[in-house]
Amino acid sequence: MVSTLLTFAGAAIVCILAKLLLTRRDRFPPGPRRLPLIGSALHVPRTYPWLKFSEWAKTYGSIVYADVFGQPLIVLNSAKIARDLLDQRSAIYSERPTMIMGNLSGYGQPFILQPYGENWRQQRRIVAQDFSQIGIIRYHPIQEREARKFISGIIEDSSTLFRQLKLRMGTIIIQVTYGHYLKDENDPFLTMPLTAMDNFSKSTAPGAWLVDFIPQLQYMPVWMPGASFLSTAAKWRQIVWDTTWQPYLWSKKNLESGNILLPNMCSTFLEEADRNPSEEQQDRLVWAASTVMGAGMDTNVSTVLIFFLAMILNPAVQAKARKELDDIIGRDRLPTIDDKVSLPYIRSIMTEVLRWHPAVPLGVPHSVKRDDIYEGVLLPKGSLMIPNVWYMLHDSEVFANPDVFDPDRYHNLDSEMEKVTELVFGFGRRVCPGKLFAEGTFFAIVATLLSTCEISAPVDASGKTMIPEVTFSSGTIIFPSSFEVNVECRSEKARELLDSAVTE
Numbered sequence: 083m084v085s086t087l088l089t090f091a092g093a094a095i096v097c098i099l100a101k102l103l104l105t106r107r108d109r110f111p112p113g114p115r116r117l118p119l120i121g122s123a124l125h126v127p128r129t130y131p132w133l134k135f136s137e138w139a140k141t142y143g144s145i146v147y148a149d150v151f152g153q154p155l156i157v158l159n160s161a162k163i164a165r166d167l168l169d170q171r172s173a174i175y176s177e178r179p180t181m182i183m184g185n186l187s188g189y190g191q192p193f194i195l196q197p198y199g200e201n202w203r204q205q206r207r208i209v210a211q212d213f214s215q216i217g218i219i220r221y222h223p224i225q226e227r228e229a230r231k232f233i234s235g236i237i238e239d240s241s242t243l244f245r246q247l248k249l250r251m252g253t254i255i256i257q258v259t260y261g262h263y264l265k266d267e268n269d270p271f272l273t274m275p276l277t278a279m280d281n282f283s284k285s286t287a288p289g290a291w292l293v294d295f296i297p298q299l300q301y302m303p304v305w306m307p308g309a310s311f312l313s314t315a316a317k318w319r320q321i322v323w324d325t326t327w328q329p330y331l332w333s334k335k336n337l338e339s340g341n342i343l344l345p346n347m348c349s350t351f352l353e354e355a356d357r358n359p360s361e362e363q364q365d366r367l368v369w370a371a372s373t374v375m376g377a378g379m380d381t382n383v384s385t386v387l388i389f390f391l392a393m394i395l396n397p398a399v400q401a402k403a404r405k406e407l408d409d410i411i412g413r414d415r416l417p418t419i420d421d422k423v424s425l426p427y428i429r430s431i432m433t434e435v436l437r438w439h440p441a442v443p444l445g446v447p448h449s450v451k452r453d454d455i456y457e458g459v460l461l462p463k464g465s466l467m468i469p470n471v472w473y474m475l476h477d478s479e480v481f482a483n484p485d486v487f488d489p490d491r492y493h494n495l496d497s498e499m500e501k502v503t504e505l506v507f508g509f510g511r512r513v514c515p516g517k518l519f520a521e522g523t524f525f526a527i528v529a530t531l532l533s534t535c536e537i538s539a540p541v542d543a544s545g546k547t548m549i550p551e552v553t554f555s556s557g558t559i560i561f562p563s564s565f566e567v568n569v570e571c572r573s574e575k576a577r578e579l580l581d582s583a584v585t586e
């Protein structure tokens with residue numbers, strides 16, 4: 083009896099000692115090998131990281147730890163875990179990582195990168211209210227009109243697909259934000275934010291700037307060798323400033339003179355503040371508007387381009403969609419956004435586009451406010467939380483034959499489609515506030531195109547069909563490589579409907 087007790091006591095002491103001897107690091111989730119100083123930097127690729135992270139899912143599992151120059155990075159390769167942490171524990175997982183070069187370049191003010199706090203909350207409230215389920219109904223006519231103009235334009239000349247799409251998506255988002263109608267693709271209301279978005283990608287590219295790993299470098303004198311990033315940041319900061327304030331000041335001035343298109347987000351807010359907002363209110367409105375511009379344009383452009391690729395490669399899907407449209411809507415009118423609820427196959431196509439190649443494959447990283455324990459592993463304070471949405475949507479245990487574009491996999495059931503839409507628009511308190519509006523624009527284009535046109539691969543001079551390659555750029559938002567498409571009107575009637583819609 084005594085010897086048994088002694089054995090138990092001994093075992094208990096060994097356990098306690100072992101626990102005490104385990105360092106914090108031993109309690110992190112598994113992950114690639116870490117070296118002193120640089121950590122796992124050599125294992126984290128700078129391009130197409132979601133593919134490498136998906137390989138990690140097979141080697142290390144659903145939750146993977148890496149460390150880049152001391153910055154902990156946690157890759158979430160499971161929808162359940164992403165929801166458990168980013169949704170269920172959102173009180174501590176709603177921060178954004180600090181991006182020093184992004185901040186130096188002026189991107190710290192728009193609320194997409196703001197820390198979780200009062201300024202973020204107030205900016206977000208402005209956007210969430212304006213783009214609420216009820217609020218967006220007033221924007222439907224704008225989305226439908228631009229979708230129809232876009233389709234008319236590409237029927238005329240489908241080689242301008244990429245340019246026209248940017249112009250039309252820009253027209254929608256700029257009109258609903260500031261009440262300005264773009265003159266053409268050289269309108270500074272469009273060119274300025276496009277430059278700012280490009281600089282945003284560059285300044286926030288993970289691993290591109292030493293100052294992101296050694297923050298003290300931001301205090302270097304600008305004349306010192308190696309400090310050229312400071313003058314680049316200053317130049318970019320000025321562009322962000324102009325892109326943010328100029329359209330707003332135009333909008334405010336033209337609201338006074340009545341020379342503006344209503345409704346739009348800035349005017350709605352200004353009217354509610356009796357056209358006399360406090361400095362603080364104005365500041366929040368200005369940066370909220372600028373966030374909408376940045377977050378709402380390229381995401382939709384990318385998604386529509388991916389839809390075109392899917393349609394070129396899947397004529398049978400187009401035929402099935404046309405049948406649904408003809409049966410439910412007929413051929414005597416164009417679809418409107420209100421028709422979305424009665425077109426489950428069109429909704430399935432949209433969902434499958436978002437799943438097949440999500441425009442934001444790694445979402446936008448969150449950050450954790452304090453140490454947290456999840457299923458026995460330690461997730462240290464300040465870790466970058468990266469939801470590998472691409473992998474979650476290509477997990478063959480959830481989506482059979484994940485590389486195949488197959489809208490039938492949802493059996494026309496919204497509950498099945500939600501498995502996708504609940505991931506691609508992000509998580510928890512940071513979930514995309516433009517989701518419903520984005521879906522409206524996407525639907526207007528998809529339904530109108532499929533109801534009026536046939537989409538196919540063009541034929542080259544030698545009579546060979548030019549099937550596009552499905553390849554993408556790398557970045558926070560991905561874009562298909564340039565491809566050609568053939569868009570033809572289905573019938574005279576469809577042509578008439580489009581013509582009269584765009585000349586109204």
Ligand code: HEM
Binds near residue numbers: 514
């Ligand atoms: C297909 C189109 C779109 C996709 C796939 C998309 C996706 C996303 C994702 C993944 C996030 C990050 C969420 C997170 O942190 O977990 C996000 C944030 C955001 N999106 Fe969208 N988005 C789209 C369109 C739009 C549109 C049209 C708007 C504006 C009307 C918009 C406004 C925003 C804003 C303001 C944020 C920042 C939210 C925050 O940090 O609190 N998005 N979006």
